[in-house]
Amino acid sequence: MRLRRVSSTRRHGRHDLMIYDAVIAPFTEFEFMRRALAGVIALALGGAPIGVFLMLRRMSLVGDAMAHAILPGAAIGFLLSGLNLFAMTFGGLVAGFTVAILSGLVARATELKEDASLAAFYLVSLALGVAIVSIKGTNIDLLHVLFGNILAMDDQTLLVIAFNATITLLVLAVIYRPLVIECVDPVFLRTVSRAGAPAHLAFLALVVINLVNGFHALGTLLAVGLMILPAGIARFWSRDITGMIGIAVASAALSGFAGLLLSFHTKIPSGPAIILVCATLYVVSVLFGSVSGLVRQLFPGRHLEA
Amino acid sequence: MSAQLKFRDVTLGYDRHPAVHHLSGEVAAGALVAVVGPNGAGKSTLFRGIVGILKPLAGVIGLGDLNPRDIAYLPQTADIDRSFPISVYDFVGTGLWRRRGIFGGLGKNEQVRITEALGAVGLSGFENRPIGTLSGGQMQRMLFTRVLLQDARVIVLDEPFNAIDAKTSADLVALVRRWHAEKRTVLAALHDMELVRANFPETLLLARSPVAWGATSEVLTAENLLAARHMCEAFDDAAAPCVEHAPSRAA
Secondary structure (H helix, E strand, C coil): CHHHHHHHHHHHHHHHHHHHHHHHHHHHHHHHHHHHHHHHHHHHHHHHHHHHHHHCCCCCHHHHHHHHHHHHHHHHHHHCCCCCCCHHHHHHHHHHHHHHHHHHHHHHHCCCCHHHHHHHHHHHHHHHHHHHHHHHCCCCCHHHHHHHCCCCCCCHHHHHHHHHHHHHHHHHHHHHHHHHHHCHHHHHHHHCCCHHHHHHHHHHHHHHHHHHHHHHHHHHCCCHHHHHHHHHHHHHCCCHHHHHHHHHHHHHHHHHHHHHHHHHHCCCCHHHHHHHHHHHHHHHHHHHHCCHHHHHCCCCCCCCCC | CCCCEEEEEEEECCCCCCEEEEEEEEEEEEECCEEEECCCCCCHHHHHHHHCCCCCEEEEECCCCCCCEEEECCCCCCCCCCCCCEEEEHHHHHHHHHHCCCCCCCCHHHHHHHHHHHHHHHCCCCCCCEECCCHHHHHHHHHHHHHHHCCCCEEEEEEECCCCCCCHHHHHHHHHHHHHHHCCCEECHHHHHHHHHCCCCCCEEEEEEEEEEEHHHHHHHHHHHHHHHHHCCCCCCCCCCCCCCCCCCCC
């Protein structure tokens, strides 16, 4: 709302001009800011819906674990061919898929729960990755791998992110119904259809793809942030899964936008800035959310008649 | 009447331990069968075998031309995530899965059927409520709605009236009787003998091994019930492989 007012009346006052300079100008004047904005919006579109499902399946920390599992793969790609986009993407995807599929299979075939089997696999792959890194020697560029740098994103990286986000939305559309039913009532899905296992594996694949996506922009350690935090925010504003996905995407995109500005004006690195803005939205939601927000619970108003 | 389900020396269980031992017999198409027996008698295990989520350790469960996925199954403790943000309407709509599949839209026809089904179990007005806000009885009514929408020839209900008040269970029993009148085959695991005597013409008394199977009045005798109570023992970890072939009960 503020934005619209600002852009239409920006010639009329010093104050409005300042807001224009602060909020709009960074994007109109600098190409890297525009590219970064396009990048975070693509990340929000793909990652936030996946985050909502991760949360509803009580797999929020699983996402975090998988993000760690991607690190050694990406690190190997980096050590073999430097900061090569495709080598690192490929390495991350291979490591992530291996961990996701193996843990998924172990969880389905044995009585070990998914989180436990995933913990086992990601610990192994993390140890393996660190071992390989230390054999080859450390490098300062590894900081880039760990924390990403969305402001230094080139066209190729942007295209990869947009491509992955598109794939995510398409696949999610295909597996949406079985995925939802498998979350609510897995036994029922098993009795009517065989779609449960493929949908589950496809979903794990999407988790990996989006973690690799987030890894390019935010680094391994924060990649999961733009997936889980928006999902948490959405939980406090909607009781319906469709609404939750919409709110998650919107809050992720908003965090990306505001985080880039925060980073631009303060020199806080872009990744942490985006996640900090998202965390602020999350705290506000926990306090004031319309669905079980704390303030609403403390002051619920008089009880209803029926 | 032709047989809808045929059990040929079926043994079902876990880790090679039998939970249902050497069951043979037939369920006629359109039959209304109560499965009774003490806790741990194998009732739930038998149902899981029928709907195909548990493979028999031995023997065959014949379904004729029926796909096990076309059997409507109401599990005893439905493993439902009640905190999941989905409305009653969308939830019961999943009962149309066999017809609509992954992509099929819910047209006007289906919407009318869902509304009618919700009305039939007394859940009109609950369409937009999240499933987490339902009481135990309303939850059970909702699960019956989904079974209703599955429109299945064979319906398997595992202890459907547990922890349900008299009014709700009377409503749901009426629904079961309606299914029977519609010539559907219904099997239900039950503990309430009065309810069984009043509503179910045929009864299988199960205590891991079948104790008796036939007309309810002949099965539910004091001796049979006593025998069933004595036959349920814990799994013996050191049990030897079963070689004995129970005399097959010609059906």
